[in-house]
Amino acid sequence: MQKTILITGGAGFIGSHVVREFVNKYPNYLIVNVDWLTYAGNMENLQDIENKPNYRFEKVDITYQKEVEALFEKYQVDGVIHLAAESHVDRSIANPMAFIMTNVVGTVNLLNACRHAWKDALEGKRFYHISTDEVYGSVDHGEFFVETTAYDPRSPYSASKASSDHFVRAYHNTYGIPVVISNCSNNYGPNQFPEKLIPLSINNIRNNKAIPIYGKGENIRDWLFVIDHARAIDLIYHKGTSGDTYNIGGNNEWTNIDLIHLLCEVMDEKLGRKKGSSAKLITFVKDRAGHDHRYAIDSGKLQRELGWSPSVTFEQGLEKTVSWYLNNQEWIDNITSGSYVKYYEDQYKDR
Ligand code: NAD
Ligand code: DAU
Numbered sequence: 001m002q003k004t005i006l007i008t009g010g011a012g013f014i015g016s017h018v019v020r021e022f023v024n025k026y027p028n029y030l031i032v033n034v035d036w037l038t039y040a041g042n043m044e045n046l047q048d049i050e051n052k053p054n055y056r057f058e059k060v061d062i063t064y065q066k067e068v069e070a071l072f073e074k075y076q077v078d079g080v081i082h083l084a085a086e087s088h089v090d091r092s093i094a095n096p097m098a099f100i101m102t103n104v105v106g107t108v109n110l111l112n113a114c115r116h117a118w119k120d121a122l123e124g125k126r127f128y129h130i131s132t133d134e135v136y137g138s139v140d141h142g143e144f145f146v147e148t149t150a151y152d153p154r155s156p157y158s159a160s161k162a163s164s165d166h167f168v169r170a171y172h173n174t175y176g177i178p179v180v181i182s183n184c185s186n187n188y189g190p191n192q193f194p195e196k197l198i199p200l201s202i203n204n205i206r207n208n209k210a211i212p213i214y215g216k217g218e219n220i221r222d223w224l225f226v227i228d229h230a231r232a233i234d235l236i237y238h239k240g241t242s243g244d245t246y247n248i249g250g251n252n253e254w255t256n257i258d259l260i261h262l263l264c265e266v267m268d269e270k271l272g273r274k275k276g277s278s279a280k281l282i283t284f285v286k287d288r289a290g291h292d293h294r295y296a297i298d299s300g301k302l303q304r305e306l307g308w309s310p311s312v313t314f315e316q317g318l319e320k321t322v323s324w325y326l327n328n329q330e331w332i333d334n335i336t337s338g339s340y341v342k343y344y345e346d347q348y349k350d351r
Contacts, residue, residue, distance in 0.1 A: 001054065002028040004075050008062060008110065009084030010034065011041035013192045014130070017230040018081060023049045025234070030054050032075055035084060036061040039339060044331055045191045062106035072113040079126045081237060082110055085161070088195050089134075090347055092157035093289055103160035104167070111171045122178055128237050129168045129181045133222070133249065133295050134158035136183070144298035145183070147245045154290055172243050180240040182232065185249040185297045189226030189317065190324035194336060195343065198318075201260055202325045203332055205267045205278045212348055215287035217257030220294040224250035225317035228310045235306045246306070249297025252314050257282075262315075266322050285351035 005022065009015040010033030023031045031054055035041045049055055058074075060067045062084055071077075084106060086092065086099045111127065118125045136145040137152030153162040165181055172179040188198045201211045232248045240246060254262075264278035271278075302308045312320070325332060336344075 001030040003078040004030040004032065005079040005081060006032045006034050006071065006075070006077055007081045007083065008034045009041075009082070010057075011037055011043055011045060012083065012087070013040070013045075013189075014187055014226055014229055015083040016042075016045035016191055017189070017226050018083065018233050019046060019055070020049055021230045021234055023052050023055050027054055030056065030075075032056045032058055032071075034058050034060050034062070034071060038086075039343075040087065040193050042191070042335065044334070062109055063101045065109050065112070068109045068113045069116075072117045077114070077117060078124060079128065079237065080110060080114060081128045081130065081233065082107065083130045086157070088193075089155050089157045090195070090288060092155055092160070094346075096156035096160075099156050099160040103157075104163045107164040108167050111167060111177065114177055115171065115175050118177070122176060125178055126237065126242070127168065127171075127177055127179045128233070128240075129165065129179065130233065131165050131181055131183045132158065132161050133183050133185045133247065133297050134292065135162040135165060136295075138292040139294050139296055141294065144296045145247060146298045147183075147247055147301055154292055178242040180236055180242060180244055180246070182236050182240075182246045182248050183297075184229055184232075184247075185222035185224050185295060187226045187229050188223055189321050190328070191331075192226070194332060194340070195347075197256065197259075198263065198321065199325065199332075201263055202267065202322060203336060205264065205281060206271070206326070206329075209281065210283040211260060211281045212283055212285040212351060213256060213260060214285060214291060216284065217260065218255050218293075219291060220253050220255050220296070221259075222249045222295055222297050223252050223254060223259070223314060223317075224248065224310060225312050225320075228312065231311070232302060232308050235308050236302070239306050246302045247297050247299050248302055248308075249299045250310050250314070251297075251299065252310075253294075253296055254314075263318065263322070266318055270322055270326055285348070
């Protein structure tokens with residue numbers, strides 16, 4: 001094999017699409033998926049590639065230094081694409097410590113392992129940290145996050161991601177580790193855990209359950225189809241400048257309420273329901289604490305320097321997403337049976 005790349009969080013939503021992209025596109029790379037399989041990790045996401053000769057799976061909790069060190073003893077690691085994280089803002093409000101452990105301590109454990117393994121040969125090595133636009137905080141109308149926007153994280157989740165970004169840059173500056181960071185907007189698409197707005201709403205509509213909209217539904221997010229994020233990650237891993245940051249976004253802003261109305265229309269059509277019937281499920285509930293009003297990414301640098309642009313419109317991406325969920329009802333039923341029931345009750349009972 002030409003290279004060995006560890007992809008952390010490869011059993012999660014975005015990670016599984018990145019693993020698939022790399023395993024299929026680079027048969028000469030050994031791709032090692034490093035995942036602790038928390039509630040968000042799901043091996044079903046990777047059934048189509050799990051028997052490929054250039055794929056391995058390692059069940060490792062990145063918060064354990066010894067486990068991470070053992071990985072680097074087992075493999076001659078050339079690169080790390082780091083996606084493993086606690087990723088849901090509402091869970092970070094309920095339990096911040098898990099976010100500090102995985103997102104901060106876990107990232108530093110990986111950086112330390114790279115520092116030691118690569119101490120005599122940094123040539124050709126790369127640590128790629130996958131981060132979020134939420135580190136920049138909330139932005140006023142008409143303004144956009146660029147790579148130099150000052151950090152202003154406002155939830156425990158975004159504070160933990162901002163902290164890990166700072167550690168990645170500090171290891172580049174102090175120890176010379178070749179790093180690259182990207183900060184992406186909201187992803188949607190197949191295999192997303194149904195705690196996030198779009199898959200949760202699809203699942204609730206399918207089951208004729210209320211669609212909970214926080215506050216007045218006026219918050220704005222910039223949505224990107226997950227496959228386009230995976231394509232950007234491939235480009236940045238191979239062509240991004242060491243030490244640089246790249247913003248990734250869909251240039252596709254929606255208020256939550258407008259997005260849900262569009263989703264309801266798609267669902268009515270796909271389920272053969274009377275027009276307007278899904279929208280009747282929309283229910284305004286208590287707002288998220290500290291709810292950021294608007295995220296908006298300027299991905300001009302990535303477009304100019306590396307030639308990336310999204311490949312699908314939002315309407316196309318949403319149609320593909322809804323079709324995937326309706327064609328993979330077993331996937332979502334498996335996830336929403338066990339501990340999800342308790343999560344949902346706890347999360348939505350006082351709203
Ligand atoms: P996800 O929650 O779907 O998956 C996270 C994965 O990390 C899971 O497979 C989980 O098992 C694994 N994991 C969690 N803790 C671990 C630990 N201690 N050790 C090893 N593995 C562990 O997350 P996602 O939505 O796919 O996000 C992936 C990355 O992309 C995260 O770093 C997130 O911050 C970032 N990001 C996400 C979005 C988005 O919209 N989802 C947008 C921008 C950036
Ligand atoms: O911007 C990138 C970030 O996008 C990622 O870093 C995070 O990992 C990812 O979870 C996502 O964060 P958000 O908080 O924006 O995503 P979520 O799907 O949880 O919420 C999207 C919007 O919808 C947000 O304004 C809150 C609202 N919402 C969410 C849920 C779950 C509701 O109105 N009702 C809900 O039930």
